[in-house]
Amino acid sequence: MRREIPLAITGIVGVVFVVQYFIPHFPFSRMNDWFSDWFSIVQACAIWLGALNLLKISAQKIAARKSDWIYSIVIVACFFLIVIIGFIEGESFRGQGTAFSWLYDYVYTPLSATMFAILAFFVASASYRAFRARNFEATLLLGAAFFVMLGRVPVGDMLTAFLPDGYRLSALASWVMNFPQAAGQRAIMIGIALGIVSTSLRIILGIERSHLGGE
Amino acid sequence: MRSRSSISPGWTLLLVTTLLVCIVAAPTFGQMPDDGVITFEDTVQVMVAAPTSLIATDHKYDDGEKIDLQWVPSIDDLPGIGTVVGYRIYRQDDGGVAEVIANLPAKANHYRDENTELGHTYIYSVAALTDGAEFMSNLTESISPEREWIDFSKRYLFLIALLVGGAVIYFIEIARRGKKLFVRKIAGLEAVDDAVGRATEMGRPILFIPGIQDMDDVQTLAGLTILGRISKTIADYDTEIFMPVSRSLVMTAGREIIKSSYQTAGRPEKYSDNMVTYITDEQFGYVAAVDGIMVREKPATVFLLGAFFAESLILAETGNYIGAIQIAGTARPAQLPFFIAACDFTLIGEELFAASAYLSEDPKALGSLKGQDVGKAVAMVIIVVGVLAATMGQAWDISSMNSLVDILKTIFSTS
Numbered sequence: 001m002r003r004e005i006p007l008a009i010t011g012i013v014g015v016v017f018v019v020q021y022f023i024p025h026f027p028f029s030r031m032n033d034w035f036s037d038w039f040s041i042v043q044a045c046a047i048w049l050g051a052l053n054l055l056k057i058s059a060q061k062i063a064a065r066k067s068d069w070i071y072s073i074v075i076v077a078c079f080f081l082i083v084i085i086g087f088i089e090g091e092s093f094r095g096q097g098t099a100f101s102w103l104y105d106y107v108y109t110p111l112s113a114t115m116f117a118i119l120a121f122f123v124a125s126a127s128y129r130a131f132r133a134r135n136f137e138a139t140l141l142l143g144a145a146f147f148v149m150l151g152r153v154p155v156g157d158m159l160t161a162f163l164p165d166g167y168r169l170s171a172l173a174s175w176v177m178n179f180p181q182a183a184g185q186r187a188i189m190i191g192i193a194l195g196i197v198s199t200s201l202r203i204i205l206g207i208e209r210s211h212l213g214g215e
Numbered sequence: 216m217r218s219r220s221s222i223s224p225g226w227t228l229l230l231v232t233t234l235l236v237c238i239v240a241a242p243t244f245g246q247m248p249d250d251g252v253i254t255f256e257d258t259v260q261v262m263v264a265a266p267t268s269l270i271a272t273d274h275k276y277d278d279g280e281k282i283d284l285q286w287v288p289s290i291d292d293l294p295g296i297g298t299v300v301g302y303r304i305y306r307q308d309d310g311g312v313a314e315v316i317a318n319l320p321a322k323a324n325h326y327r328d329e330n331t332e333l334g335h336t337y338i339y340s341v342a343a344l345t346d347g348a349e350f351m352s353n354l355t356e357s358i359s360p361e362r363e364w365i366d367f368s369k370r371y372l373f374l375i376a377l378l379v380g381g382a383v384i385y386f387i388e389i390a391r392r393g394k395k396l397f398v399r400k401i402a403g404l405e406a407v408d409d410a411v412g413r414a415t416e417m418g419r420p421i422l423f424i425p426g427i428q429d430m431d432d433v434q435t436l437a438g439l440t441i442l443g444r445i446s447k448t449i450a451d452y453d454t455e456i457f458m459p460v461s462r463s464l465v466m467t468a469g470r471e472i473i474k475s476s477y478q479t480a481g482r483p484e485k486y487s488d489n490m491v492t493y494i495t496d497e498q499f500g501y502v503a504a505v506d507g508i509m510v511r512e513k514p515a516t517v518f519l520l521g522a523f524f525a526e527s528l529i530l531a532e533t534g535n536y537i538g539a540i541q542i543a544g545t546a547r548p549a550q551l552p553f554f555i556a557a558c559d560f561t562l563i564g565e566e567l568f569a570a571s572a573y574l575s576e577d578p579k580a581l582g583s584l585k586g587q588d589v590g591k592a593v594a595m596v597i598i599v600v601g602v603l604a605a606t607m608g609q610a611w612d613i614s615s616m617n618s619l620v621d622i623l624k625t626i627f628s629t630s
Contacts, residue, residue, distance in 0.1 A: 022373055025364045029278035039431055043464065050463030050493030057492055068511065108497075115499035119525060122532040122557075130556035185548045188564045190594050192546045194379060195568030196433050198587040201383050202572065203436070207579045210443025210571055211436055211468065212475075 007206045014204035055079065144180075148173045261298050263291035263350055266341045271355040279333040279362030284326045286352060289343040292321050299343045304328075305351075307338040318344075331360045371626040378593065383586030390582030398581055403542050403560030404573050410540045411448045414515035420455040422514040424505060424530060425469065426521020426545070427498055429462040433568075434546050438521035439468055440571035441544075445518065446473045450480035458491045459508060461501040466493045502526040506533045519543040519558070520567065523550045531557035544570065597623065 017035075020028035058072035085100050086093045093100040133139040150156040151173025160168040202208035266286040274281030284304065292299035299321050305313040306328065317326055331337060336357045342349035390396055414421045423445070425438040442458075449456050456473065460466045469491040477486035494504040506529065509517070517534040519527070519541065527543075527550040534541045535557045543554035544562025554561045562570055565587070572580030601623045608616030 018376075022366050022369055023364060024276050024278050024366050025362050026278050043429060043462075046463035046467070047496070048463075050460075050466055050496075053463075053466065053488075053493045054495075057489060111503075112497070112499040115503050115529070116525060119529055122528045126528055126532055126535075126553060126556040130552075188548050188551070191563075191565035191591065192548075192568075194587045194590040194594075195546070195565035197376070197379050197590070198383050198583045199433060199437060199440075199568040199571075201380060201586075202580060202583050205384075205387070207387065207577070207583065208440055208571060210441075210575070211439045211472065 003209070003212055006212055007209065011204050011206060014200065018204075051079070144176055148176050151176075261345045261348070263298050263343055263345055264289045265350040266302065266343055266352040269339065269341055269352045269355055271337070271339050271358045273358065273361050274327065276363050276366040276368050277360075279360040280329060280331055282328045282331050282337060282339075282358060282360055284328065284339055284341070284355070286324055286341050288322060288324050289350065292343065298345055300346060301344045303342045303344055303349060305340045305342065309335050310338075313338075313340065333360060333362060335359065375626075379586070379590040382589035383583045386585035386589070387579050387582040390578035390585070393578070396578070396581050396585050398573065398584055401562070401566050401569065401573055403544065403562045403566065404570055406540075406542060406560050407445060407574065408448060410516040410518075410542060411445065411452055411454060413540055415452040415454045417515040419515035420457050420512055421449060421516045421518070422505075422509065422512070422534075422539070423456060423458040423469075423518045424521070425458070425460060425465055426519075426523050427461045427501060427526065428522035430464045430468060432522050434522035435462075435465060437546075437568050437571065438544075439465070439472060441518075441520050441567075441574065442469065443472050443476065444571060444574035446476035447479060450477045450482055450485070453482065453485065456490055457508070457512065457514070459494050459501070459505050460491060461494055461496055461498075463493055466491050498524065498526055502529050505530060509533045509537055509539070513537050514539050517541045519545075519554065520562070520570075521545065523547060523554075528553035528557060534558070597627070 013035075016031065020031045023029075055076060058075045060066075061069045061072040062076070082100070082103060085103065089098050089100055092098065095101065127145075131138070131142040131145055133142050147169060150159070151169035151171075156169035156173070165171070199208065203211075266289050269284065269286040272283050272285075274283050288302075289299050301321055302319045302323050303315055304317040304319065304326055306316045307313045316328060316330070319326060326341075328337075328339075336359050338357050339355045341352045343352075386396070411421060423442055425442065426432070426435055428435045430436065446456060450473075458469050458473070460469060470488060473490055474483075474486050477483050494501045509530075510533065514534075514537075517530075517539045519530060519534075520543065523530075523545050524547070527545070527547075531541060531543060531554055541558035542560045542562070543558040544567035545551065545554065546564050546567055548564070551561065551563055555563075569584050569587070572584055601620065604616045604619040604623070607613055608620055
């Protein structure tokens, strides 16, 4: 029963959700909203599982003085700091001038932006590897990337200023992006859509059970 | 002696004052005041024609909550002249007082009232607005919204879904009867056993990252179904797995999957809840933590299977930097190039969804992949027919080809 009940719920809800997409009549018209609300409620309750797990693991690390346990102290301290400030400031904790928003704007956001900024360097190193002309396909990729990148900056058009308007590098870059690139991406999208249909049917029919464990 | 034709000073003063008033008032014609409020005192009224042919119709295929309005704009609503500054929609609910329900810009000729109630009767009118006056259209017939059971505007989508779904179920049934089906090899999935074996030989852990979305995302679900297969191999090989997650529900699902795999492998004592840990819901906080784990623990194998966004390359490049063998898969086309550049194997789009069936070698699951191929074959045929028809229709102006293109557009249009 531990597996049959989730499978039955998945099957019934799956079928109902497919059906509701084609039926505008109440109660089908509201089902999407209801299920979204229910999911949000479950999600909000489940966040405590995650938060408590994080605290538990950090506390274990501190107690056992495992390697880098000092960072666990930072996690626990930051967790309680933000939770306590949020509770003290009440409903308006997100308002301007609150300590919570100060921490968010001047601590969290810069840290987050720093992580995001690392992407610039990773793009460079990944591009270096991807664009090495090892075989025909990689050389093709290198050529396309070269012209697209050059076509996206003003110097591309400056270098090809002697050509008529529609034949400059910016036009070539747009053509590569709008036709070969878009065609390839749409082919992938069609495959993804069919893959989702197939996976959904496997789950609804109970053929796919590995997400429940033990299969 | 006074001339007979001369004008008295009183009349002269009146004329000058009138002229001054006209000069001062002239720039205000056709302009909205700065504060956006029309005041009758500040402006000069301009007569314009009212909108005409106002029609209210029940919105088709809804739950009785929408009514569509259409009208012909005022003939004075002309480009560049600007005497009509907008339109105002009035509604009478069950014979009550007419209330303003919307203000629209100039040139508007339709509106959808999405706040109607079943059983109520509505009468509408539309007013053309100038700077300070309203010119009302005729009233509509009274109308009540109606609800429908079937949305026939989605009929083609329903037929396509029926075709693809039917093909999937048909091939599942064929496979169930024992017919052998050919499924092409997927390099990334062929490498799973080797990747797990490598970690076992090196005595280093395996890192599994199921993306940063929750359980309501089909990519996360696909990632977890693959985890179900991989964790069995991991439990058989008695290798260590670590799965940091960014969603609590994914944590509980992941734990359940890995725990079951260890039980199936006959090693329940080897399982620990610490194998799956929640980090944070915040995207870059999660990335920072996972990058730290990668650099400190140096896993031999990294699986990146699920929904990824900007963090995809940060994670994959860090994995590449520590020398881990990486198998990635996502259904987000924008992130695929990053995985292809930084990982050893990448499951492209549909391969992510096929992975679980492929790894399980269950005939029924493999049958579903065959059904998926039918959908692809149909899509290919339609694309070729559509491209040929559009090309021939435009190049030689063949009306039948143009009609065929229109039919295909109607069938496959998503809007």
